[in-house]
Amino acid sequence: MKGRGPHSAAPPLPLFQSSEERWVFAVSASTTTSKSAGASAKAPRGGTRKNRRPGWWLPYALLAPAVVFELVIHVIPMVTGIWMSFLKLTKMFISNWGNAPFIGFKNYAVALDFNAAVGSGLLKSFLITCAFTILVVAISWGLGMAAAVALQRKFFGRGFFRTLFLVPYALPMYAGIIAWKFMLQKDNGALNHILYDNLGLPGDKPFWLIGDNAFAAVVIVAIWRLWPFAFLMLMAGLQSIPNDVYEASAVDGARPLRQWSAITLPMLRPVNMVLLLVMFLWTFNDFNTPFVLFGGSQPPAGDLISFHIYNASFLTWNFGSGAAMSVLLLLFLLVVSGIYLIIMNRRSHRA
């Protein structure tokens, strides 16, 4: 922790590892080795442990408000949540939960007993969430990449489309989802009107928010919300690729697809690494989309895990069991993120 190692000049995984912890270096790392090196050049300023310079407390004082709020709102509740998961915290103990009896791993045993109702519900919700996350992240990334590449070169109206594509991201989350909720209504919704009245699909108009179609509905809405973020990040990343790289490869006769796989993709690697992880975590934890889309009714096909835990906790007021499910979710996300980071890190060392 004192000073910075030489590795900080080219942070392999800025999010969790290097001393430049900010993603900004992930976004910019492709062209900013000089910048990062400049940043680490300021390292020797730190005082030694023995002789504290006057004013050594200043950075701590500056950080104190942020630390206090993060502690109160995030860290303490999280630790409390882990503690709660070992308590029999049902309706009777809510206002006086210091008296809730300690029951060890019983909440976990119930949540993981896949033969009983609670466990099998959680497992189903988990599997649905996995499928949901894979589809939403993959398609959103693909759309964001396609749009970023399509708008890379100047053409008439480029600025207009760039702005237009950011509208779903700029809309307040619930406003966009409510518009979709209206569109997905069976009889008066726009989607069925387009498919069956305008495009002339045969058959009856289906329900979208009830039954199996609920899965497709929540996937589409989540993609609509998420892809502009991928577009925004990839667009920012593309701006740091100098144009002459493309010119040079064009002179060598490289075709667009080859340019994309040989130049664009490798250059965007640092962005992609962080972008995919962030999108994965956001999507897996997505609560807003199912909550606003389905409201009180929970179609099993759209029962994403955050929504499931929320309902399990607040409908039955069994907070202990809800906390245990949340901790399991956290563990899963930590394991997946950890594996992802290790694999990515190893690969970038080999490269």
Add this chain to the structure above:
Amino acid sequence: MRETNPAKVFRIVVVTFLTIFTVIPVYVMVISGLKPLKDVQGAFSWWPSTLTVQPYIDMWQTVPLASYFVNSAIVATVATVLSLIIAIFASYAISRYQFRGRSLFSTTVLSTQMLPGVLFLLPLFLIFVNINTNFGIQLVGTRTGLIITYLTFSLPFSIWMLAGYFDGIPRELDEAAKVDGCGPMRALLTVILPAARPGLVAVAIYSFMTSWGEVLFASVMTTDANRTLAVGLQLYSTQTNVYWNQIMAASVVVSIPIVIGFLLLQKNFVAGLTAGAVK
């Protein structure tokens, strides 16, 4: 360099598809807000039978939209201002000082944003309830509770983005100010903040959007006294009728300030994302 034909076809296909995908929900929202009730209850039509602004008038009566609006505006504004001030101090420390625990702080703060909201929703709710029973400070059902919760939601990203911006401001500037006898706080106020104005704007917009759009905590922490738009907008459908035209009109009204603000300042936002690289 000439554009090849396949590249042009690719661009046209992508832009056309994404434009349709993006625009349809927005169009449905805008046009449905201008329809009479019978239009939104029957089969969907692309154009109203009669164009009317009545939904924009009635929506204020069906639910107490104005009070939700006020709540959202106060909560989002105060949370944004506080979060901005706290983020400025923290980013200044990270950008300009070396100290023990620096990278621990950055890592912890950023990873808290990755936690599932439900994990700390329940304990936070219970902690708020217990603070009320033990100390008499009411946080559930008040704006204060929402404000302190929301300001922490935008803090990690704000600190990250601002620190990147501060890094881009040459250290010579504030060193020179210090040589002239400025203390560290005056250097921050008179040298760094003016130079970082685009970054500050971007961070403020981001914080405001975060608070304005938050649903999960609002659904638990609000009562009639402090209900925000995020929850209030869903109450149109609990009445005897589902007033889709009024819901859409209200959605347009709550979106306009945010969307315009964001789109006007999107360049700042992209610059904030690439802060380190550009300067």
